[in-house]
Amino acid sequence: xxxxxxxxxxxxxxxxxxxxxxxxxxxxxxxxxxxxxxxxxxxxxxxxxxxxxxxxxxxxxxxxxxxxxxxxxxxxxxxxxxxxxxxxxxxxxxxxxxxxxxxxxxxxxxxxxxxxxxxxxxxxxxxxxxxxxxxxxxxxxxxxxxxxxxxxxxxxxxxxxxxxxxxxxxxxxxxxxxxxxxxxxxxxxxxxxxxxxxxxxxxxxxxxxxxxxxxxxxxxxxxxxxxxxxxxxxxxxxxxxxxxxxxxxxxxxxxxxxxxxxxxxxxxxxxxxxxxxxxxxxxxxxxxxxxxxxxxxxxxxxxxxxxxxxxxxxxxxxxxxxxxxxxxxxxxxxxxxxxxxxxxxxxxxxxxxxxxxxxxxxxxxxxxxxxxxxxxxxxxxxxxxxxxxxxxxxxxxxxxxxxxxxxxxxxxxxxxxxxxxxxxxxxxxxxxxxxxxxxxx
Numbered sequence: 249x250x251x252x253x254x255x256x257x258x259x260x261x262x263x264x265x266x267x268x269x270x271x272x273x274x275x276x277x278x279x280x281x282x283x284x285x286x287x288x289x290x291x292x293x294x295x296x297x298x299x300x301x302x303x304x305x306x307x308x309x310x311x312x313x314x315x316x317x318x319x320x321x322x323x324x325x326x327x328x329x330x331x332x333x334x335x336x337x338x339x340x341x342x343x344x345x346x347x348x349x350x351x352x353x354x355x356x357x358x359x360x361x362x363x364x365x366x367x368x369x370x371x372x373x374x375x376x377x378x379x380x381x382x383x384x385x386x387x388x389x390x391x392x393x394x395x396x397x398x399x400x401x402x403x404x405x406x407x408x409x410x411x412x413x414x415x416x417x418x419x420x421x422x423x424x425x426x427x428x429x430x431x432x433x434x435x436x437x438x439x440x441x442x443x444x445x446x447x448x449x450x451x452x453x454x455x456x457x458x459x460x461x462x463x464x465x466x467x468x469x470x471x472x473x474x475x476x477x478x479x480x481x482x483x484x485x486x487x488x489x490x491x492x493x494x495x496x497x498x499x500x501x502x503x504x505x506x507x508x509x510x511x512x513x514x515x516x517x518x519x520x521x522x523x524x525x526x527x528x529x530x531x532x533x534x535x536x537x538x539x540x541x542x543x544x545x546x547x548x549x550x551x552x553x554x555x556x557x558x559x560x561x562x563x564x565x566x567x568x569x570x571x572x573x574x575x576x577x578x579x580x581x582x583x584x585x586x587x588x589x590x591x592x593x594x595x596x597x598x599x600x601x602x603x604x605x606x607x608x609x610x611x612x613x614x615x616x617x618x619x620x621x622x623x624x625x626x627x628x629x630x631x632x633x634x635x636x637x638x639x640x641x642x643x644x645x646x647x648x649x650x651x652x653x654x655x656x657x658x659x660x661x662x663x664x665x666x667x668x669x670x671x672x673x674x675x676x677x678x679x680x681x682x683x684x685x686x687x688x689x
Contacts, residue, residue, distance in 0.1 A: 280425055280448045286341035287424035287630025289460065290333075290649070292415040295599035299416045302334040302352075307414025308383040309354050311372075317387055318356045318370035326387040327356040327370055329411070330651070334378045338628070339421035345629050346646065346674045351375045353679060355649065355667070359393060366684075369667065371648075373679040386411055398589045401495025403530075403537050413599045423456040424630030426643075457625075483549065485607035487539035488596055490552045492589035494536060497556050498529035500577035500585055501563060518570025525563055541597065541604040556582060625652050632666045632685075642668045642683065 292305050302310075309329050311317070318327045333353045335342065343349045354372040358365075392399075392409040402409050484490045501522060506512050514522065532555055544552075557579065566576040597604045627650040632642065645668040652664050668683040 277448050280452060283426045285424050285630050286345060287422055288339060288342060288628040289420040289422050290626035290628060291418045295413050295595055296601060297416055299418060301337060301416045302378055303332060303337050303417045305331045305415045305417060306412030308411060310381040311384040312374060312381050315372055317384060320358045321367055326390045328359050328393045330355040330357055338419050341421045350377050352378045369682055369684045371679045371682050398492055398592045401492050401499060403533055413595055420460045422460050425452040426631040484544055484552060486544060486597060486604040487536050487542045488593045491533055491536040491540060492593055493586045494529055494533040496585035496589055497559055497582050500582045502571050502574035513572035515570045518566055521566055541600050541602050543603055543607055626650060645670050646674050
């Protein structure tokens with residue numbers, strides 16, 4: 249049977265499953281159900297959760313003294329820590345699928361090249377019971393993990409730009425299903441039958457997820473109100489909000505572009521003005537960084553607003569002819585950038601705790617479980633969830649870890665990272681032989 253190309257599959261995914269005879273649907277439903285495999289949801293808790301686990305995403309790894317922090321051979325630079333999984337915390341289905349009942353896995357990656365080069369991901373393994381190892385400090389030359397906004401608006405060299413926020417995890421066993429074109433016999437030339445098959449396996453998967461996932465709680469309007477920053481009289485609520493806002497204001501300045509011949513597009517006068525504005529903003533940002541987790545009062549809020557408006561006014565002296573046609577930032581430009589900062593500020597406050605927690609609405613102060621979308625989630629075992637070909641190419645391998653892209657991992661963009669291991673390597677506990685793939689969610 250001819251297997252549809254990826255382009256044909258993308259074209260068919262969007263169509264509704266309609267018109268297939270009910271008897272044929274029943275047959276497909278029975279065949280789809282036979283693809284059931286055990287899998288494990290990996291649920292990242294919200295920062296500040298009271299759930300305790302030896303497994304975690306982000307933060308610092310708890311490494312035995314004899315295990316070195318991985319260095320990527322191609323660059324000579326340390327790799328970024330992703331996650332630590334204590335295998336004894338997994339549901340029993342993991343051991344039935346070949347994972348050791350005891351041991352610890354550590355996942356590291358060169359986030360600038362993850363999935364593009366074979367040595368861009370490193371997995372460490374220590375068999376036996378996990379120990380009470382201390383957190384390993386990050387290497388001094390570890391590069392920034394978060395180079396995208398709003399993480400880039402933190403002060404240069406801030407540890408928060410190099411280490412992801414620590415999140416405890418919990419594991420839930422769930423059944424996975426797959427619409428494999430070789431596992432299930434169906435008419436590849438029948439669009440309705442193809443779409444019905446996709447819909448059936450999706451429905452089976454989602455029904456399995458709903459059986460183990462908690463019902464989402466009611467939304468709290470006060471939580472979402474934190475996003476309306478500039479228009480709220482109560483903004484900024486804590487020093488970290490102000491610190492990020494100053495970084496966003498600075499980022500509104502036009503970039504200094506250097507051409508291949510070494511020339512820059514700024515005139516000396518324009519560059520001198522810009523340098524003075526950058527120095528002023530860095531000083532202002534450092535002032536708020538020293539009060540990162542303090543609650544701000546009305547005078548603080550007024551002072552920050554005055555500074556931002558005055559900064560924009562001073563930047564207005566930059567004329568297009570000084571910057572080869574670029575324009576000085578307007579207050580509306582700054583406001584739009586500032587509106588991107590509250591999620592990171594809340595994330596950092598939740599992780600830190602302390603007095604600044606009082607600035608969050610009640611829903612933000614309660615320990616909360618990380619929301620999981622049925623189409624996009626962290627997973628071990630089962631099938632890789634993707635319209636791309638790579639889950640099919642690796643169907644005979646074991647899905648060691650699927651990491652979904654979300655706000656806490658912006659370096660993955662819109663892709664999922666999947667780490668596969670052959671069954672023979674798994675049996676030999678050769679976790680250094682990992683196949684890494686990136687695919688759409």
